[in-house]
Amino acid sequence: QKEVEQDPGPLSVPEGAIVSLNCTYSNSAFQYFMWYRQYSRKGPELLMYTYSSGNKEDGRFTAQVDKSSKYISLFIRDSQPSDSATYLCAMSAGNTPLVFGKGTRLSVIA
Amino acid sequence: DGGITQSPKYLFRKEGQNVTLSCEQNLNHDAMYWYRQDPGQGLRLIYYSQIVNDFQKGDIAEGYSVSREKKESFPLTVTSAQKNPTAFYLCASSISWVNTDTQYFGPGTRLTVL
Numbered sequence: 648q649k650e651v652e653q654d655p656g657p658l659s660v661p662e663g664a665i666v667s668l669n670c671t672y673s674n675s676a677f678q679y680f681m682w683y684r685q686y687s688r689k690g691p692e693l694l695m696y697t698y699s700s701g702n703k704e705d706g707r708f709t710a711q712v713d714k715s716s717k718y719i720s721l722f723i724r725d726s727q728p729s730d731s732a733t734y735l736c737a738m739s740a741g742n743t744p745l746v747f748g749k750g751t752r753l754s755v756i757a
Numbered sequence: 758d759g760g761i762t763q764s765p766k767y768l769f770r771k772e773g774q775n776v777t778l779s780c781e782q783n784l785n786h787d788a789m790y791w792y793r794q795d796p797g798q799g800l801r802l803i804y805y806s807q808i809v810n811d812f813q814k815g816d817i818a819e820g821y822s823v824s825r826e827k828k829e830s831f832p833l834t835v836t837s838a839q840k841n842p843t844a845f846y847l848c849a850s851s852i853s854w855v856n857t858d859t860q861y862f863g864p865g866t867r868l869t870v871l
Contacts, residue, residue, distance in 0.1 A: 655797055681859075690761075690847055690862035691800075735799065742855060744790075744815065749799035 650674055653736055653748030662757050666723040670736035670748045673717065677738040677746075680712050682721045685733045685750065694734075695721060726755045760784065761863035763848050768868045770842075778833045778866045780848035789831040790849040790860065793817060800847065806831055807854040835868065842870045 653670045660666055668682075678699050683691035695710040697703045697719075703710045709722040719738075723730055736748040761782045770776045782789065787808050792800040802815030806825040820839025825831055831850075835842045845867050849860040 653799075683862075688845075688865070688867070690763075690849075690864045692862065693859060696859065737800075744802050744805060745860060747800040749797060 651748045657752040659754045668721040676740040679739045681737040683735040728755050728757045730755050763863040763866050773837045776835050780831045782850045786850035787853045788851045791833045792847040794845040
């Protein structure tokens with residue numbers, strides 16, 4: 648079993664839809680969880696960061712962590728064509744290298 | 758303007774040649790990282806450096822070498838021993854090794870070996 652699993656997609660949704668992106672993981676020591684957004688041929692940029700379990704909201708984006716299920720989610724409300732990108736989950740136990748998911752490619756169609 | 762720069766953006770080399778990718782940061786970060794990204798593979802860690810004059814192998818270090826002589830610079834050499842060097846290479850940095858979570862990435866270098 649891979650340490651971090653993420654469905655690569657592609658995921659295609661109409662503009663205005665709610666998007667749900669997910670990752671599962673196997674290492675119970677992970678306590679720092681991140682979502683990065685990567686536009687085509689660019690470096691990833693940090694989108695959301697959460698520590699331990701719970702929710703975090705930032706504008707149209709909500710990150711959820713369920714440590715009991717080893718499951719994290721990113722929700723995008725009122726999705727826009729500019730949200731079209733690859734979304735990478737990443738996690739760490741702290742003082743250890745980040746472990747990345749393979750990324751989910753999202754297309755928001757106008 | 759603070760950030761991470763990688764050069765060049767595109768690089769072409771003949772098979773059997775060594776090539777060095779540049780990574781510079783002016784964020785005053787202690788830790789720096791090199792990742793390789795292939796289609797459908799996500800980011801895989803090649804090497805990382807916690808501090809100047811120190812570096813450790815990541816998951817896929819074979820065929821690569823690095824140096825960290827200055828805090829702001831972490832060049833990566835792709836040697837002829839690397840069997841499949843064609844990929845997108847990303848450099849990143851974080852404030853310290855303790856804060857490995859918040860990594861900032863450069864724009865990447867796309868290496869094509871002909």
